[in-house]
Amino acid sequence: MKKDNHTKYAILGLLTTDCHSGYGIKQMIDQSLNHFWKISYGQIYPMLKQLVTDELATVRTTTQDGKPDKKEYVITAKGEAALQEWLQTPIDAIPVERNAVLLKLFFSRHQYADTTIRQLEDYQQKLEERYSTYKAIEAMIASLMHNKQDSPYWLFTLDYGKRLTKAAIDWCSDTIDQINNGRASDG
Structure with a gap:
């Protein structure tokens, strides 16, 4: 059985907050999730791309004067259903701490x-x-x-x-x- 990628659900969950850009997601991770769930900056954009490919999120590109285009991600109904299903799934094991x-x-x-x-x-x-x-x-x-x-x-x-x-x-x-x-x- 394939192991779930919890990072996928962390990012889906962040899309339900005011975080809609990769940068905003990274800031929210640094200010909150990183205290209990590590997600590297290098995981965010590939996961956002995968969420769009899997139709769990959509992306809208906005042109900005003098800046790179801004991509904003929004969770879809399918993404909300996937997040809800994951949230309701029982925890299978106590996490092991590496200290x-x-x-x-x-x-x-x-x-x-x-x-x-x-x-x-x-x-x-x-x-x-x-x-x-x-x-x-x-x-x-x-x-x-x-x-x-x-x-x-x-x-x-x-x-x-x-x-x-x-x-x-x-x-x-x-x-x-x-x-x-x-x-x-x-x-």
């Missing part, structure tokens, strides 16, 4: 505890920056986009990210404490 910090920690018996602690502290700092970013996005949605139909769902998704990030921050603190306590009892 280099956890991989290194797994083998950290082979390095100095100070190095492990520095890596965890660095990771924790990056998580705290991410958490601050999430809070800023939340404030922006609450103040500027609160009237959009999608905003409650954007906030639900953001809450998931905030909770996971907060849990990871707490985990870093606890793990650092345990490593330090282990060193104290060894020495």
Whole structure:
């Protein structure tokens, strides 16, 4: 059985928002989806072309003075049906996280505890920056986009990210404490 291309559905979903150009889609991905779903810039235009070929979207080209022509994409009824079908399909597996910090920690018996602690502290700092970013996005949605139909769902998704990030921050603190306590009892 052919595996579904979730990028196709991500872009179809973005076409239901105010994003209708490749550039607008890229901006929305950078500001929101990239926090939980990676789509490279190089995937966007080929996927938009495929959506048009599959009649899931249409494209309209507008001539602009002194600029390249602008292509605007609109989801079709067939595209909306495909998106709806995908949305209703049950999730078949829990996604597997690839985390280099956890991989290194797994083998950290082979390095100095100070190095492990520095890596965890660095990771924790990056998580705290991410958490601050999430809070800023939340404030922006609450103040500027609160009237959009999608905003409650954007906030639900953001809450998931905030909770996971907060849990990871707490985990870093606890793990650092345990490593330090282990060193104290060894020495």
